[in-house]
Amino acid sequence: MPEPTGTVTVNETIVVKAGQVFDGGGKLYKAGKALGDGGQSEDQKPVFVIEPGGVLKNLQYEGADGIHTMGDATIKDVWARDVGEDAMTMKKPGNVTWSGGGAFNANDKIFQLNAGGSFTLENFTADGFGKAVRTNGGHQIDTDIVIRNSEFKNGKEAIVRTDSTSATISLEGVTFSNVPNDVLAPDATEVSGA
């Protein structure tokens, strides 16, 4: 992870408007107390919200409830330096692609998929997590999860965990160490590369 070029304390969620590009210039966007303490309480606010078609790139962030996506989103060269409750949540259906960057020090989840569509993760590094990708527990989430050319270290449970039989999961070029499972999913879930 590169050293940040500066630090911004975020006390009001930054909204990336539909179709806009937010380039963070390599800075660290750190959740202030107004957004949450970065622990495991579920009532924290996001540092960034990405409206449909928005692009978030070239930055680091930490704390609170991370990034929320509201539709299609592109996230490029973004580092979650110290994950808060989680690092990113798909709140609404869409196709979300995250390429480059990484995430560190998540108590539990990095990516929380509460809505369907697709989630593609590539050229990513994770170190320290429970589940790197989790579809909403106990729900049928209709999504295609693709992870490629990525590395996962020091996970307590799995790279991907789902309860959904309408999810598909594909791993290509994924390496992991000190993670007990690559995928935890029902037998009926379509899984490849695990």
Ligand code: DGU
């Ligand atoms: O049913 O939806 O942990 O978005 C439980 C909730 C829970 C979410 C999730 C999240 O799964 O709050 O952070």
Ligand code: CA
């Ligand atoms: Ca949560």
Ligand code: CA
């Ligand atoms: Ca959350």
Ligand code: CA
């Ligand atoms: Ca699920």
